[in-house]
Amino acid sequence: xxxxxxxxxxxxxxxxxxxxxxxNITKKLTKAYIVKNDxxxxxxxxxLNLSYLLYYIIFFISIPFVxxxxxNELIVFVSSILAVLGVGFFAQWSMLSNLTASIxxxxxxxxxxxxxxxxxxxxxxxxxEVKNITGFYVxxxxxxxxxxITIPNTVILYKGIELIKTKxxx
Numbered sequence: 001x002x003x004x005x006x007x008x009x010x011x012x013x014x015x016x017x018x019x020x021x022x023x024n025i026t027k028k029l030t031k032a033y034i035v036k037n038d039x040x041x042x043x044x045x046x047x048l049n050l051s052y053l054l055y056y057i058i059f060f061i062s063i064p065f066v067x068x069x070x071x072n073e074l075i076v077f078v079s080s081i082l083a084v085l086g087v088g089f090f091a092q093w094s095m096l097s098n099l100t101a102s103i104x105x106x107x108x109x110x111x112x113x114x115x116x117x118x119x120x121x122x123x124x125x126x127x128x129e130v131k132n133i134t135g136f137y138v139x140x141x142x143x144x145x146x147x148x149i150t151i152p153n154t155v156i157l158y159k160g161i162e163l164i165k166t167k168x169x170x
Contacts, residue, residue: 011066012066015059015062019055019056019059022055023052023055026048026052040113042133043106095136098154099136099153101153101156101157102133102135102136105138105153105156106133109156109161111130111133111161112133113131114129114130115129115165115166116164117130117140117162117164118161118164119151120160120161121159124159126140126149127144128149133153136153137150137153138153
């Protein structure tokens with residue numbers, strides 16, 4: 001019995017060391033890619049965090065198999081967690097939609113930090129410089145009144161946006 005536990009512990013330790021190595025390689029490759037393509041620092045952080053999340057999910061899914069947990073037990077455990085998360089996300093639907101919108105904005109929308117934009121809407125006439133793009137909102141500094149306003153990512157995604165001036169003249 002002692003030998004089996006020692007082998008399982010060794011496998012978990014090897015998996016953890018591999019996780020650290022992969023994270024370190026990802027940091028180096030991401031830094032090289034960012035320097036080469038002149039990507040903003042907040043996007044680097046987002047890319048790293050998403051890759052870390054993927055690595056940790058793979059790591060934590062593989063550990064029960066190494067420790068000998070049966071597939072049925074793991075399915076019951078994961079489905080229970082997903083049910084609780086589903087109820088929580090349903091209760092906070094706007095938060096989930098803002099997170100989804102932030103992913104779409106990150107990959108497909110032309111708005112970047114430093115750009116001056118105008119939101120094209122009857123009720124919301126807003127022009128300003130994009131100061132930050134987070135997982136839930138976009139921070140815009142207006143020219144009139146020098147105010148900083150947070151706009152939910154879903155508004156940026158669903159409303160028309162006019163790019164008045166881009167940071168790097170793309």
